[in-house]
Amino acid sequence: GENVEQHPSTLSVQEGDSAVIKCTYSDSASNYFPWYKQELGKRPQLIIDIRSNVGEKKDQRIAVTLNKTAKHFSLHITETQPEDSAVYFCAEFLRGGSQGNLIFGKGTKLSVKP
Amino acid sequence: GAGVSQSPSNKVTEKGKDVELRCDPISGHTALYWYRQSLGQGLEFLIYFQGNSAPDKSGLPSDRFSAERTGGSVSTLTIQRTQQEDSAVYLCASKLSGRGGTDTQYFGPGTRLTVL
Numbered sequence: 001g002e003n004v005e006q007h008p009s010t011l012s013v014q015e016g017d018s019a020v021i022k023c024t025y026s027d028s029a030s031n032y033f034p035w036y037k038q039e040l041g042k043r044p045q046l047i048i049d050i051r052s053n054v055g056e057k058k059d060q061r062i063a064v065t066l067n068k069t070a071k072h073f074s075l076h077i078t079e080t081q082p083e084d085s086a087v088y089f090c091a092e093f094l095r096g097g098s099q100g101n102l103i104f105g106k107g108t109k110l111s112v113k114p
Numbered sequence: 115g116a117g118v119s120q121s122p123s124n125k126v127t128e129k130g131k132d133v134e135l136r137c138d139p140i141s142g143h144t145a146l147y148w149y150r151q152s153l154g155q156g157l158e159f160l161i162y163f164q165g166n167s168a169p170d171k172s173g174l175p176s177d178r179f180s181a182e183r184t185g186g187s188v189s190t191l192t193i194q195r196t197q198q199e200d201s202a203v204y205l206c207a208s209k210l211s212g213r214g215g216t217d218t219q220y221f222g223p224g225t226r227l228t229v230l
Contacts, residue, residue, distance in 0.1 A: 032217045043205065043221040044157070089157065093217045100147050100162030100170060102219060107156045 004092050006105030014113055019080050021108045023090035024072040032093035033073045035064060038107075039086045047088075048075070080112045116140065118208050118222035126228045127196055135191045135225045139208030146189050147207040147219065148181055157205070163189065164211060196229045203227070 005024045013019050025033075034049035050057045050064045050073065057064050061080075066073040077084055090105040097103065119138045127133050139146050148160040159173040163183040174180070178196075183189040193200055203226050207219040 034218060036221075043223050045221070046218055049218065098170070098172060099159040100145065100164070102147075102217070104157045104159075 004090060004103050004105040006090050006108060008108060009106065010109045010111070012111045012113065013080055015080060015082060017080055019075075019077045019084070019110055019112075021075045021088055021090070021110070022072055023074070023092075023105050024070075025092040025103075026071070027092070027094050027097065028068070028071060030092040030094045030097075033064070033066060034091050034093070035062075035075050036089045036091070037086045038089065044089060077110075080110075082112050082114050085110055085112045118206055118220050120204075120206050120222040120225050122225060123223065124226045124228075126230065128230050129198060130195055132192065132194045133196055133227065135193075135204050135227070137189045137191070137206030137208075137222060139187065139189070139206070140210070140220055141187075143208035143210045143220075144186065145209040145211045146183055147209075148189070148191050149205045149207065150175075150202045151205055151224070152202045160191070160204075193227075196227075198229045201227055201229045 003026045007022050031052040035047050036044035037047045038044040048059050048062050048064050050066050055066055061078050063076045087107045087109050089107045092103050093101055095101055118140055121136045144165045146163040150158040150160055161181045162170040178194045181191045203224040205224045206222040209219045
């Protein structure tokens with residue numbers, strides 16, 4: 001069935017280091033992969049997304065890569081800052097799929113230590 | 115422009131009481147979702163509305179939970195005979211679907227429900 005595996009569940013890095021979060025999806029027909037950031041007590045907010053017709057997308061310090069063959073996609077944050085500390089959720093969009101077409105991973109809690 | 119709004123922001127109720135949570139989606143968004151998020155946990159899908167189609171209720175945890183979407187806009191999530199395990203943040207999200215739409219969901223600020 002439809003499923004998104006997200007790893008790691010927690011990640012702690014020093015300020016300035018890079019952080020990588022990886023998600024694996026199950027359905028090769030999935031064509032859209034957003035990443036959401038949720039700060040403590042706040043709503044999830046979209047930070048970057050990628051469609052299946054591209055392999056990488058960058059926006060300043062964040063980037064997402066997609067490997068369709070292996071069915072996984074990753075979030076990369078470079079030069080991490082304390083304000084990057086949050087829970088990050090990946091998701092896959094599968095038109096016609098369950099849960100309103102969007103399946104979320106279980107989240108990664110990122111802590112950036114100054 | 116105005117984003118997704120939810121009310122109330124906080125709700126404290128006694129076990130056994132009914133509660134209603136409201137979601138106002140972004141104007142024109144045809145898709146609306148409800149999620150539940152327990153403390154420190156992920157997003158638990160509850161229900162999905164798309165236009166005039168029958169809602170996908172597959173995520174509702176019990177028959178005490180129900181939701182309506184009137185006029186294709188505002189939605190109300192109702193929890194009857196609340197239990198302590200219902201305590202969580204209830205998040206609503208909307209999306210502009212169809213031609214010209216994107217697949218991006220926009221979340222509301224949530225309603226924090228506490229059942230005593």
